[in-house]
Amino acid sequence: QSALTQEASVSGTVGQTVTLSCIGDSNTIGSYPVGWYQQISHGVPKTVMFGNSLASGIPDRFSGSKIGTTASLTISGLQPEDEADYYCSTWDYSLSAYVFGTGTKVSVL
């Protein structure tokens, strides 16, 4: 059972804004920065952001935030190439291990 909970799927039209959430607890998101990873068609994962910083080469329509034990990834101005699975991840103090969310499938209608 994953320590981080994500929506199974989120969809939107081109240009729309969508927000993905990642829910943890005080041992995870409440205490450590969150990484977000994009995986297109089950290919190689690509880092989107870590904490509040965009990874290299990632367009600035992606942004991240965290309130308490919930982290969010927002895509402002959804593009067809954003269709992918997105995973959140962070350190789990209680497990002394990294944990991933179950992943959110973003579909562009």
Add this chain to the structure above:
Amino acid sequence: EVQLVESGGGLVQPGRSLRLSCAASGFTFDDYAMHWVRQAPGKGLEWVSGISWNSGSIGYADSVKGRFTISRDNAKNSLYLQMNSPRAEDMAFYYCAKDYSSSWTGGAFDIWGQGTMVTVSS
């Protein structure tokens, strides 16, 4: 260009051994912690193991503890994963990943390799 290239995957019988390698280039390898992350077919991502920049600190997921061993050779810019007594549930794509910092704890995965598939079957 920062690059991670995994090798060593393939078919392994349950209970035998397999060693994965990851060759790093384009960055100062011994400045950063490194990780192995895996993904079983049709499943999500799972962290396997991490190692600090100087091998002084190492960690494993409970699912592989006691069976897998992570190591690195900074002189060769290489990361390894020794897989002993693999099980059917270890079958997955194994990705090598660079950390943002020199410590393997509390950080995140920065750059990913293309992955190598490990199939466990008799």
